[in-house]
Amino acid sequence: MEIFQEPIHYQNPLLCIKVWEFTSTGPLAHIKPPTQWHYHKEIEFILVKTGKHRLYTPERIFDLEPGEVVVIGSSRLHAAQRLSESDLSYIVLHVDLEPYFDPAMMPYYRHFAEIMRPLEDLNYIFAENEQARADVGRIIEQIHDEIISRPIGHEIAAAMHIKHLLLTLLRADSRGLLQSHEYVDRDTIGPILAYVEERLSERIELKEVSRMAGMSYHYFSKYFKKTMGVPFTDYVNRKRIAAAERALATQVESVVDIARSVGIDNMAHFYELFRRFNGCTPKQYLRRMTPDAGASAHD
Incomplete structure (x- = not known):
């Protein structure tokens, strides 16, 4: 079993974001439990566009089809593999949320900073709420397009999309895991x-x-x-x-x-x-x- 800390090289250091579309093609070997695991400080969102993708954490396995999304928390061990013979295409968004903790975010700081529970617990939202899953998937694509195309003002747009993504999670949280709390200095x-x-x-x-x-x-x-x-x-x-x-x-x-x-x-x-x-x-x-x-x- 191999495990390593993956270095994340931001496309824009000021935004603390790396977003990229990956593809996996060719013959599919026999599906086995993963032998390569990794982790990184940044939280990770994955949006599958085509094919079938499997993501492992030590406690859970997520099988993802086109349009499905998963979030993995900071420094969380995980591994992934393609599940079908068809080509796999997916977008991976890495983001360090620290720069986004402005005064408006501080009532939710302890949740997104994973003080009490891992962000992985929020994946129930994507399983139960089709609209929230579609909205987050669309936001991930918008962040990808802004960062890759780099139109004027893309920095502002990408930062706004990150906030929109977090807001979408807050409002779709039917289990109350992200309730507002005491303001944090x-x-x-x-x-x-x-x-x-x-x-x-x-x-x-x-x-x-x-x-x-x-x-x-x-x-x-x-x-x-x-x-x-x-x-x-x-x-x-x-x-x-x-x-x-x-x-x-x-x-x-x-x-x-x-x-x-x-x-x-x-x-x-x-x-x-x-x-x-x-x-x-x-x-x-x-x-x-x-x-x-x-x-x-x-x-």
């Missing part, structure tokens, strides 16, 4: 989240983090939970386990060494957290990376 929270990301292998002291935020220990604890939806220690643990998931799949180190590399020395605690966030042990998680090629999911 990005200047306060942004550096804190970056600090955590950079120091997952180290001891992260709440006292030091609250000092960075210019708040008392107790006030910061309440502030973080109120704005982010989860306690600070829970957020840190989620990030540690997410890093451990990628390390398990990409490195040859033992589970003990991986746990230590993400800042968890107590193995009982590590296994407890891994089960809490994944519903399985690290060994069972790795087994998911070679799923049954016959299974599929759409929610």
Whole structure:
């Protein structure tokens, strides 16, 4: 099994977007579980135009036909393959949402920043809402056309389309996963989240983090939970386990060494957290990376 961090080279660095149409032709080999997985910081949307496409994540398999769409969250392990003898054509949109978190977006920050749950959970929208699926597919095509053709003002148009895409998801969210919440001060929270990301292998002291935020220990604890939806220690643990998931799949180190590399020395605690966030042990998680090629999911 091969797994790598895919570098995403933006066509326009100011927009933090890469969008491209891919085609796959020729004889189709026997369909087997994937052997090549990858991940990247950017979230990914895929729109199938012709043919049949299969996308794997550790927990789910999405079989996509023409007109169907799927979204994969930031740093999420995934793999893909063509499913039919007919030619496959699909558009892939990679986007880093950080530049799009302006004041109007901040009430929804913790959702699109995947603080509480992965964006992959939103794929139920495309399975249940035909209009939303068509609208998002059309927006992806519009972003592709703007970036590739580069007419005057394409930067403005592409940025507007990204916002329109996010708005479409918000309004089609019948399960209430993207509900508006407490306004988030990005200047306060942004550096804190970056600090955590950079120091997952180290001891992260709440006292030091609250000092960075210019708040008392107790006030910061309440502030973080109120704005982010989860306690600070829970957020840190989620990030540690997410890093451990990628390390398990990409490195040859033992589970003990991986746990230590993400800042968890107590193995009982590590296994407890891994089960809490994944519903399985690290060994069972790795087994998911070679799923049954016959299974599929759409929610």
